Amino acid sequence: xxxSSLRANDTDGSAFVVELSHFTGPLDLLLSLIRDExxxxxxxxxARIAEQFLARISTLALDEAADYLxxxxxxxxxxxxxxxxxxxxxxxWEDPRAELVxxxxxxxxxxxxxxxxxxxxxxxxxxxxxxxxxxxxxxAPASVPLALxxxxxxxxxxxxxxxxxxxxxxxVVPRTLDVAGAMSSIRLLLAMRRAARWNDLLNRDAEPWxxxxxxxxxxxxxxxxxLRIAQSRPFASVEVESRDVVSEAA
Amino acid sequence: xTSLAKLLEAALFAAARPISLExxxxxxxxxxxxxxxxxxxELREHYEVDGHGVELVEQGGGWQILTRAEFxxxxxxxxxxxxxxxxxxxxxxxxxxxxxxxxxxxxxxxxIRGVAVGSVLKSLHERGLIDIVGRGExxxxxxxxxxxxxxxxxxxxxxxEELPRADELAIALRGAGNAxxxx
Numbered sequence: 001x002x003x004s005s006l007r008a009n010d011t012d013g014s015a016f017v018v019e020l021s022h023f024t025g026p027l028d029l030l031l032s033l034i035r036d037e038x039x040x041x042x043x044x045x046x047a048r049i050a051e052q053f054l055a056r057i058s059t060l061a062l063d064e065a066a067d068y069l070x071x072x073x074x075x076x077x078x079x080x081x082x083x084x085x086x087x088x089x090x091x092x093w094e095d096p097r098a099e100l101v102x103x104x105x106x107x108x109x110x111x112x113x114x115x116x117x118x119x120x121x122x123x124x125x126x127x128x129x130x131x132x133x134x135x136x137x138x139x140a141p142a143s144v145p146l147a148l149x150x151x152x153x154x155x156x157x158x159x160x161x162x163x164x165x166x167x168x169x170x171x172v173v174p175r176t177l178d179v180a181g182a183m184s185s186i187r188l189l190l191a192m193r194r195a196a197r198w199n200d201l202l203n204r205d206a207e208p209w210x211x212x213x214x215x216x217x218x219x220x221x222x223x224x225x226x227l228r229i230a231q232s233r234p235f236a237s238v239e240v241e242s243r244d245v246v247s248e249a250a
Numbered sequence: 251x252t253s254l255a256k257l258l259e260a261a262l263f264a265a266a267r268p269i270s271l272e273x274x275x276x277x278x279x280x281x282x283x284x285x286x287x288x289x290x291x292e293l294r295e296h297y298e299v300d301g302h303g304v305e306l307v308e309q310g311g312g313w314q315i316l317t318r319a320e321f322x323x324x325x326x327x328x329x330x331x332x333x334x335x336x337x338x339x340x341x342x343x344x345x346x347x348x349x350x351x352x353x354x355x356x357x358x359x360x361x362i363r364g365v366a367v368g369s370v371l372k373s374l375h376e377r378g379l380i381d382i383v384g385r386g387e388x389x390x391x392x393x394x395x396x397x398x399x400x401x402x403x404x405x406x407x408x409x410x411e412e413l414p415r416a417d418e419l420a421i422a423l424r425g426a427g428n429a430x431x432x433x
Contacts, residue, residue: 025364123319128317
């Protein structure tokens with residue numbers, strides 16, 4: 001209802017996807033489904049509603065919005081819980097939908113207030129007060145002790161930070177990896193031996209940058225199609241074969 | 251008009267914001283509260299009966315002289331004054347929750363609305379409709395928000411109690427009342 005009548009010129013909503021699609025959030029969408037389907041909010045046919053919810057968020061291209069996905073997951077979980085029989089008989093069975101119903105009612109109640117605020121705000125927008133706003137300086141002689149609320153202080157800090165925006169400086173570390181060098185030494189080794197193990201490519205006391213260089217070189221060569229990388233089992237030493245051997249074998 | 255009513259008119263004309271009854275009382279310390287109330291009534295009726303372009307309105311914790319709604323369009327067309335932009339549905343929802351549950355932290359607002367509200371809170375704060383009123387007890391001592399006098403003014407509310415009580419709303423929460431939601 002209001003979601004459609006209240007199309008905002010305001011672009012402040014964090015979930016802009018939501019604004020675009022005329023829903024302010026997953027609860028709004030859920031309520032509109034429940035209304036459209038004419039179902040009792042205390043006895044929601046969860047399987048049907050969950051299905052429709054999923055359909056709607058995909059057709060509305062909302063599926064990237066995490067809030068909607070979270071609700072979708074919640075609905076599916078409730079659906080699964082509904083299928084489970086009560087563990088200790090009927091008495092202790094708690095409706096898995098109870099929490100959702102509570103949230104929906106709470107949300108709907110809040111929406112009534114939104115309607116009210118919207119009406120009042122719209123009326124008030126048609127009345128102007130005087131524009132003259134006293135300069136703060138007129139009212140704050142130096143003798144008055146500084147009285148600040150936390151909010152005012154934070155707002156001031158925020159303003160200062162926004163004005164004095166320091167450029168973000170990154171320490172750029174020179175790239176010490178020698179991928180090209182590692183590539184040529186692997187090529188050299190494979191030209192002599194055709195196959196090698198990871199351990200053969202590195203010295204026992206290799207520095208981290210050397211290990212990284214060899215790793216990147218291997219991946220690069222594999223991408224270029226010059227060699228094939230294999231592992232007999234998880235965590236086994238990596239075996240490297242020259243691509244020529246592979247093609248000969250095949 | 252009585253001289254007290256004229257004095258009130260002058261003060262209200264000079265002020266841009268609503269003036270509280272207490273502040274109005276300081277205009278003339280000799281006058282009794284009853285005389286003050288009578289003078290306010292007199293001024294309001296003066297605008298009402300004689301037909302003026304402005305009216306005396308009680309809102310935002312005080313009294314204020316406002317232009318009559320029927321002239322809004324012409325005034326705006328002539329670019330004498332501009333109406334404030336409407337709030338988005340998301341902003342109104344957030345504001346409604348804060349108005350009822352204040353002081354309230356961001357996490358609780360998000361719990362009720364089911365979406366992240368960080369940037370909405372920021373823009374409401376920038377518009378002066380909400381303010382930080384303290385810090386919560388929970389983890390990380392979250393900032394707690396409440397509404398401002400500006401909020402009352404912008405929604406033509408005399409005070410917060412003018413909003414319907416939670417149990418007066420058509421859909422009352424079963425038993426939950428006004429309890430703050432906790433996860």
